[in-house]
Amino acid sequence: MATRTQRLTARSEFRFELEPGERISLRLVPDSGDAEVFGAELVPGKERWYAFGDEAKAAISTWAGCELEIAGRASTEYVPDDPSPTYTSYANVHLHLEGARLRARAALRAQPDLIRSQASAALAAPTQPGEGGALPINGDAETQLYSAVGQGPRVLVVGPESAGKSSLVKLLANYALRSPAVCSTGLEEEGKEKDSKSAEESEVTGWWPTVVNLDPSAGAPPLPCTLSLLPLSPMPSAALPSCSPAFPFGTTAPTTGASAPGPGAAHGVAPLTLWLGKEDVRANETHSMRVVEWLGAALEKRLARDPRARMSGIIVDTQGVTSADGRGRYAFLQHCIRTLKIDTIIVLGHEKLNIELSRIFPTPESGIRVLKLPKSGGVVELDSTYKERLRALQIRSYFYGGSASASRPEGEGEASSATLPGHAEPLGGLPALSPLTTSIPFDLLEIYRVGQENMAPSSALPIGMGRTVTETQLVKLDPVNSAGDQAAVLHSVLALIEAPRGGGGPGQADSAIEPPPSDDEITGATVLGFIHIGSIDATRKKMSILSPNPGRKLPSKTALLGTLDWQDA
Numbered sequence: 291m292a293t294r295t296q297r298l299t300a301r302s303e304f305r306f307e308l309e310p311g312e313r314i315s316l317r318l319v320p321d322s323g324d325a326e327v328f329g330a331e332l333v334p335g336k337e338r339w340y341a342f343g344d345e346a347k348a349a350i351s352t353w354a355g356c357e358l359e360i361a362g363r364a365s366t367e368y369v370p371d372d373p374s375p376t377y378t379s380y381a382n383v384h385l386h387l388e389g390a391r392l393r394a395r396a397a398l399r400a401q402p403d404l405i406r407s408q409a410s411a412a413l414a415a416p417t418q419p420g421e422g423g424a425l426p427i428n429g430d431a432e433t434q435l436y437s438a439v440g441q442g443p444r445v446l447v448v449g450p451e452s453a454g455k456s457s458l459v460k461l462l463a464n465y466a467l468r469s470p471a472v473c474s475t476g477l478e479e480e481g482k483e484k485d486s487k488s489a490e491e492s493e494v495t496g497w498w499p500t501v502v503n504l505d506p507s508a509g510a511p512p513l514p515c516t517l518s519l520l521p522l523s524p525m526p527s528a529a530l531p532s533c534s535p536a537f538p539f540g541t542t543a544p545t546t547g548a549s550a551p552g553p554g555a556a557h558g559v560a561p562l563t564l565w566l567g568k569e570d571v572r573a574n575e576t577h578s579m580r581v582v583e584w585l586g587a588a589l590e591k592r593l594a595r596d597p598r599a600r601m602s603g604i605i606v607d608t609q610g611v612t613s614a615d616g617r618g619r620y621a622f623l624q625h626c627i628r629t630l631k632i633d634t635i636i637v638l639g640h641e642k643l644n645i646e647l648s649r650i651f652p653t654p655e656s657g658i659r660v661l662k663l664p665k666s667g668g669v670v671e672l673d674s675t676y677k678e679r680l681r682a683l684q685i686r687s688y689f690y691g692g693s694a695s696a697s698r699p700e701g702e703g704e705a706s707s708a709t710l711p712g713h714a715e716p717l718g719g720l721p722a723l724s725p726l727t728t729s730i731p732f733d734l735l736e737i738y739r740v741g742q743e744n745m746a747p748s749s750a751l752p753i754g755m756g757r758t759v760t761e762t763q764l765v766k767l768d769p770v771n772s773a774g775d776q777a778a779v780l781h782s783v784l785a786l787i788e789a790p791r792g793g794g795g796p797g798q799a800d801s802a803i804e805p806p807p808s809d810d811e812i813t814g815a816t817v818l819g820f821i822h823i824g825s826i827d828a829t830r831k832k833m834s835i836l837s838p839n840p841g842r843k844l845p846s847k848t849a850l851l852g853t854l855d856w857q858d859a
């Protein structure tokens with residue numbers, strides 16, 4: 291196998307952009323210095339190869355200089371003349387956040403009673419939408435879970451499309467995971483037997499940040515059309531990998547359907563996913579805002595219950611802003627900032643947005659700091675055909691697991707994956723899954739969608755009749771009687787959600803409860819998994835579904851339909 295070496299000087303970076311079918315492997319030559327990819331440290335070693343594929347685009351940066359050994363070739367690779375932004379502006383932001391986390395830790399350690407009372411308030415708060423009526427975040431003071439004491443930094447990253455927002459979020463999360471600080475309140479031992487494991491846990495360094503993804507476009511974890519909370523933990527010592535854009539924030543057991551998380555996983559707790567059903571938050575802003583509120587409620591509950599996550603703070607990734615957002619005074623962004631109680635806004639490479647947000651949130655009065663950061667010169671503009679391929683890859687990986695990348699055809703003349711070190715395993719160590727296709731009757735699932743697709747213009751409605759479907763109203767599909775609804779679900783990816791209030795039980799529809807579930811309860815219900823409708827048999831009134839788990843039973847009989855569809859080629 292032919293390899294080459296690349297020397298990097300201090301504070302420089304090696305950028306590469308993989309095209310379809312291309313793969314590359316890199317290793318850090320021992321004793322040559324340090325290297326990291328978007329904040330995740332590369333461990334030096336003779337056989338420690340880091341494999342990249344699936345059209346990944348990334349930069350290996352070094353603080354003090356290093357030597358890389360590279361196998362395979364990317365059609366675009368270069369070392370820019372300018373110093374890497376990682377060590378100029380981005381590291382400073384990290385230090386600022388680190389300071390805020392240490393202050394939050396000190397505040398929590400000084401108030402052990404607060405931790406206990408918050409934890410019991412979180413337990414009493416509704417666990418499911420609708421259980422206790424109001425959302426804890428908008429509720430009255432008694433149901434309010436948020437208290438400012440001991441809150442780590444809450445950072446929102448905004449900017450135009452392809453500004454490197456997700457890459458910065460990943461970098462900040464990786465730096466937090468690698469921090470030398472011990473994330474503890476001093477109360478961890480309470481109520482636990484003092485065994486060697488808990489003693490070991492309290493020694494572990496690194497924060498427990500939560501990544502909040504508010505960008506439902508292609509590349510969203512676990513699948514597009516969703517918004518999610520990803521609680522991270524430094525145990526077992528892990529970092530967010532960049533080997534494939536299909537899992538931008540690592541792989542997790544529940545999101546991939548895999549039984550064991552791969553070595554690239556950094557999620558201590560299962561992520562929480564809500565279904566938006568669209569790849570653009572602007573497509574139905576009223577609905578998107580409501581989903582963000584539900585996500586905020588789940589976040590507050592978690593941060594009240596887990597002091598480590600609370601002091602570590604949150605990092606929010608957003609969708610690129612457009613000039614249309616500016617005309618609406620960034621209504622959706624403002625809503626997210628208030629709902630998630632953001633205290634630091636990072637504006638990446640957008641002068642006008644920086645000025646406008648600074649005006650909306652003036653510094654001392656609003657309690658929010660707006661920071662402007664330059665865009666990295668390495669960011670790649672991704673076109674719609676790339677996003678189409680990424681979407682299909684994400685869906686395929688969700689159902690089939692890691693075998694997906696190995697089974698894809700290699701381009702001509704490229705090194706085959708077998709000869710490249712580190713590529714014998716699927717990227718990110720994602721295990722292969724054995725998905726199951728089953729046939730179910732049309733009426734087994736209750737399928738809803740938000741609002742009506744293709745709404746007729748109001749002028750086309752009969753005289754005197756107003757529109758009956760509002761923006762956030764759910765419409766129940768009727769595949770048994772409607773050929774249109776059958777066509778709507780064919781080839782779509784449906785989200786199976788936790789049935790409100792436990793559902794109707796065996797043999798009953800999930801909505802057979804008293805009172806019936808409200809639209810809002812269904813909108814805020816967490817996603818348990820996804821299924822794909824492969825084919826429809828209208829005469830036998832059955833459809834065949836693909837699910838990643840070989841279990842016979844579906845986790846829920848309530849499904850949500852959105853715009854996500856896929857054809858298994």
Ligand SMILES: Nc1ncnc2c1ncn2[C@@H]1O[C@H](COP(=O)(O)OP(=O)(O)OP(=O)(O)O)[C@@H](O)[C@H]1O
Binds near residue numbers: 454610667669670672
């Ligand atoms: N320094 C760099 N060198 C090489 N590639 C990079 C660098 N920074 C970012 N990229 C790549 O550029 C692409 C776009 O970056 P990223 O996804 O972070 O931008 P974004 O602002 O989140 O985009 P979007 O608006 O589409 O969500 C990604 O494929 C990322 O891996």
